[in-house]
Amino acid sequence: MNNNLKSKTASAGILAAIAASLCCITPVLAFLGGVGGIAATFSWLEPFRPYLIGITILVLGFAWYQQLKPSKQEIDCDCEEETGKTKFLHSKKFLGIVTVVALFMLTFPSYSHVFYPATQNSGIAVADNVNLVEFEIKGMTCTGCEQHVNYEVHQLPGILETQVSYENANALVKFDSSKVNEEKIKDAINSTGYTVISLHKKNPAEMISNSTTTSKPENH
Numbered sequence: 183m184n185n186n187l188k189s190k191t192a193s194a195g196i197l198a199a200i201a202a203s204l205c206c207i208t209p210v211l212a213f214l215g216g217v218g219g220i221a222a223t224f225s226w227l228e229p230f231r232p233y234l235i236g237i238t239i240l241v242l243g244f245a246w247y248q249q250l251k252p253s254k255q256e257i258d259c260d261c262e263e264e265t266g267k268t269k270f271l272h273s274k275k276f277l278g279i280v281t282v283v284a285l286f287m288l289t290f291p292s293y294s295h296v297f298y299p300a301t302q303n304s305g306i307a308v309a310d311n312v313n314l315v316e317f318e319i320k321g322m323t324c325t326g327c328e329q330h331v332n333y334e335v336h337q338l339p340g341i342l343e344t345q346v347s348y349e350n351a352n353a354l355v356k357f358d359s360s361k362v363n364e365e366k367i368k369d370a371i372n373s374t375g376y377t378v379i380s381l382h383k384k385n386p387a388e389m390i391s392n393s394t395t396t397s398k399p400e401n402h
Contacts, residue, residue: 191241191242191244191245191248192242192245192276192277192280193280194241195238195241195242195245195280195281195284196280196283196284196287198234198237198238198241198284199234199235199238199283199284199285199287199288200287201227201230201234202227202230202231202234202235202237202238202287202288203231203287203288203290203291204224204227205224205226205227205228205231205323205324206290206291206294206323206324206325206326206327207287207290207294207326208224225321225322225323225327225376228323228324231323235288238284238288242277242280242281242284245277245280246277246281249274249277250274290326291325291326292325294324294325294326294329295325295326295329297329298329298330298332298333299333301332301333301336301344307340307342307357307358307360307361308358308360311358311359311360312342312356312357312358312359312386313356313357313359313364313383313386314354314355314383314384314385314386314388315354315355315357315364315367315381315382315383315384316352316353316354316355316381316382316384317352317353317354317355317367317368317371317380317381318351318352318378318379318380318381318382319331319351319352319353319371319376319378319379320351320376320377320378320379321375321376321377322346322348322351322376323348324348325348327348327376328346328347328348329346330374330376331346331353331371331374331376332344332346332353334370334371334373334374335355335367335370335371337370338357338362338366338367338370339358339361339362340357340358340359340360340361340362341355341356341357341358341367342356342357342358343355343356344356353371354384355367356386364381368381
């Protein structure tokens with residue numbers, strides 16, 4: 183029974199870790215699978231992420247406690263002669279692997295950007311054609327969401343500079359109006375599964391700097 187508890191506890195820990203990071207993992211899976219519209223599918227989980235992280239830590243902590251605590255009695259019976267597979271599922275090695283995977287999942291937002299290719303400016307535009315528009319976006323929850331929106335916008339011609347922020351729930355896009363317009367940019371953002379709820383024109387002379395996600399190439 184104790185061994186079954188250990189394996190069930192480890193499984194619960196990894197499931198909680200996956201649930202905690204699902205809202206951040208889905209955009210990357212959507213990008214890799216070429217199905218951008220599902221990127222925001224699990225964004226509703228974001229408010230529960232701190233609780234799910236706490237559950238993961240508590241569950242894995244309890245699993246390690248069960249694994250490391252001294253046995254109350256020596257067991258010397260045929261029940262010890264289990265299959266190699268069963269022993270592995272109840273071993274410290276298995277729990278260690280589960281813990282590493284859980285940590286990998288929980289920290290996913292911090293390195294999700296490595297799955298996206300670097301984007302580049304479309305070049306220089308005539309000053310009269312340069313527009314700067316802020317798109318307010320619903321559904322972004324992490325840097326993976328930012329990268330996904332940034333990538334889709336840069337598939338359009340005439341994109342000069344971008345700044346996407348899940349914290350501010352917006353995207354600032356500077357573009358050449360002779361090559362692309364606000365509606366096409368809005369459609370590109372909406373195609374990710376996130377939703378543009380409003381847009382505001384800004385002074386095109388404004389520079390976009392210190393951005394969370396920019397159009398400048400990055401070294402990964």
